[in-house]
Amino acid sequence: MRGYASFLAARMRVLLQYRAAALAGFGTQLFWGLIRVMIFEAFYRSSTAAQPMTMDEVRSYIWLGQAMLILVMWGPDTDLRDMIRTGGVAYELLRPLDVYWVWFTRCLAQRTIPLLFRAVPMFLVAGLFLGLQAPPSPGSAVAWLGATLAAILMSAAFATLISLSLLWTISGEGMCRILPVVCWVLSGLIVPLPLYPDWAQHVIMALPFRGLADTPFRLYIGHIPASESVPAIAHQLVWTSAMVVIGRLMLARGLRRVVVQGG
Amino acid sequence: MVETLHLYCRYIGVSVRGQMQYRASFVLMSIGQLFATGMEFLGIWALFYRFGSLVGWSLPEIALFYGMIHCAFAFADGFGRGFDVFPSMVKSGDFDRLLVRPRSTVFQVAARDLQLMRVGRLAQGLLVLLWAVGALGITWTVPLVGLLLAAIAGAACFFVGLFVLQATLSFWTIETLEICNTLTYGGVETAEFPLSIYRTWFRWFFTLVVPLACANYYPGLAILGRPDPCGAPAFISWLAPLCGPLFLGASMLVWRAGVRHYTSTGS
Numbered sequence: 001m002r003g004y005a006s007f008l009a010a011r012m013r014v015l016l017q018y019r020a021a022a023l024a025g026f027g028t029q030l031f032w033g034l035i036r037v038m039i040f041e042a043f044y045r046s047s048t049a050a051q052p053m054t055m056d057e058v059r060s061y062i063w064l065g066q067a068m069l070i071l072v073m074w075g076p077d078t079d080l081r082d083m084i085r086t087g088g089v090a091y092e093l094l095r096p097l098d099v100y101w102v103w104f105t106r107c108l109a110q111r112t113i114p115l116l117f118r119a120v121p122m123f124l125v126a127g128l129f130l131g132l133q134a135p136p137s138p139g140s141a142v143a144w145l146g147a148t149l150a151a152i153l154m155s156a157a158f159a160t161l162i163s164l165s166l167l168w169t170i171s172g173e174g175m176c177r178i179l180p181v182v183c184w185v186l187s188g189l190i191v192p193l194p195l196y197p198d199w200a201q202h203v204i205m206a207l208p209f210r211g212l213a214d215t216p217f218r219l220y221i222g223h224i225p226a227s228e229s230v231p232a233i234a235h236q237l238v239w240t241s242a243m244v245v246i247g248r249l250m251l252a253r254g255l256r257r258v259v260v261q262g263g
Numbered sequence: 264m265v266e267t268l269h270l271y272c273r274y275i276g277v278s279v280r281g282q283m284q285y286r287a288s289f290v291l292m293s294i295g296q297l298f299a300t301g302m303e304f305l306g307i308w309a310l311f312y313r314f315g316s317l318v319g320w321s322l323p324e325i326a327l328f329y330g331m332i333h334c335a336f337a338f339a340d341g342f343g344r345g346f347d348v349f350p351s352m353v354k355s356g357d358f359d360r361l362l363v364r365p366r367s368t369v370f371q372v373a374a375r376d377l378q379l380m381r382v383g384r385l386a387q388g389l390l391v392l393l394w395a396v397g398a399l400g401i402t403w404t405v406p407l408v409g410l411l412l413a414a415i416a417g418a419a420c421f422f423v424g425l426f427v428l429q430a431t432l433s434f435w436t437i438e439t440l441e442i443c444n445t446l447t448y449g450g451v452e453t454a455e456f457p458l459s460i461y462r463t464w465f466r467w468f469f470t471l472v473v474p475l476a477c478a479n480y481y482p483g484l485a486i487l488g489r490p491d492p493c494g495a496p497a498f499i500s501w502l503a504p505l506c507g508p509l510f511l512g513a514s515m516l517v518w519r520a521g522v523r524h525y526t527s528t529g530s
Contacts, residue, residue, distance in 0.1 A: 024442045028442055035449065035452055038461050042461075043310055043314045046314050046319070178294070185303075190306040195309065
């Protein structure tokens with residue numbers, strides 16, 4: 001366990017160096033959020049029918065999405081890719097630690113630090129000026145925190161799957177592009193999930209992706225009441241475990257056929 | 264001129280052959296692009312399914328704006344990729360080498376890279392555009408088709424111009440500025456919808472400061488045969504495609520100033 005902890009700490013220290021990038025990213029996301037808010041306001045102006053969410057809820061949902069964006073934004077882990085390309089991955093296999101959990105920890109650090117950098121200013125700015133509302137009750141806030149932690153774990157499990165796919169396609173960008181997009185659409189970052197057609201709701205709610213964004217967001221705005229938070233978080237954790245199992249199977253298969261390049 | 268073109272093809276050939284070394288990855292990436300941008304349209308469809316219309320605009324009308332801007336951006340991103348990755352050249356000092364070669368710097372940077380996988384985005388944009396054209400039932404006349412093609416070409420020039428400006432900035436900053444993406448990628452996102460749905464200050468910004476409105480909004484209005492809900496006169500629609508090349512020309516001038524200002528990082 002200590003081995004993994006030091007991996008996590010070392011990785012986090014590396015990522016702490018990129019503060020300027022985080023600031024620039026913050027500006028970009030503000031802009032993005034503004035566009036999305038304006039688009040939804042226009043849609044809400046167009047229809048007087050009752051919708052599954054109010055515009056105020058959608059506004060909070062969008063800003064939460066901008067704050068937590070990094071959980072559903074996976075670039076290929078370039079260090080890992082270079083390692084696989086140059087053959088450095090052989091060192092990873094020599095360590096007296098389980099490769100899966102080492103890579104999982106890498107991904108976890110990669111999620112957490114940028115998340116903090118982006119989420120905190122976004123909460124401040126969006127909360128003060130742009131209509132992000134506070135959770136309706138302390139219970140909702142607690143449920144949101146729990147679901148957010150689960151979402152971080154889930155995001156790391158997803159990212160690990162993507163890293164593992166590098167063992168097959170060395171440049172790895174194909175997988176790194178397709179999976180995030182599916183997640184974007186089905187996690188609620190493009191359109192809040194309750195606004196999708198009613199007949200699609202059952203499928204969307206059963207799939208794992210909503211655990212990355214929609215579940216914590218709706219707990220936050222109270223769209224899912226705090227009293228129903230246990231099944232919602234359980235849904236996240238069950239899927240996360242499933243992805244860990246799949247990842248371990250992939251790794252076992254991948255290592256059987258791995259050819260270390262370079263010498 | 265012919266020789267320059269020949270040289271350009273040679274440059275591009277090298278880039279293409281390089282990308283083809285990872286063929287499986289290339290195919291996956293192109294499909295990924297097609298998929299990625301296509302999913303976005305799915306989101307728009309879902310919103311129309313729920314809300315019926317967007318302040319008076321129908322889904323096929325949005326699809327026209329959407330298809331135009333994505334086609335244009337795919338071209339720009341494919342051909343202007345060299346400018347997109349340019350800051351790393353300044354940082355590493357590689358730009359010095361371009362300065363000693365007997366060709367213009369713009370040419371060399373532009374010819375450095377052609378991103379083939381942009382065909383994914385292009386395919387998606389074309390599909391949406393063709394669907395829009397089919398669903399709208401417009402009587403296509405020669406001037407209208409000409410306007411559509413000119414608008415796409417003009418918008419592509421506009422985006423290349425933005426890439427050039429973004430690259431020029433790095434002469435001063437040495438860094439890649441992610442914030443510039445708000446104008447390029449953010450511009451695409453904005454222009455997927457008619458500009459009239461946005462707030463006034465935002466509309467003015469993208470009309471006067473950054474002439475995104477000329478890329479697809481004004482020409483689109485003429486193609487749809489609709490007056491501008493914000494009251495711009497109709498003839499602007501027909502002049503708008505010219506805006507892209509003008510913008511590109513202006514950004515080339517800024518580029519030249521940047522090159523004059525350039526001092527090597529010395530590494």
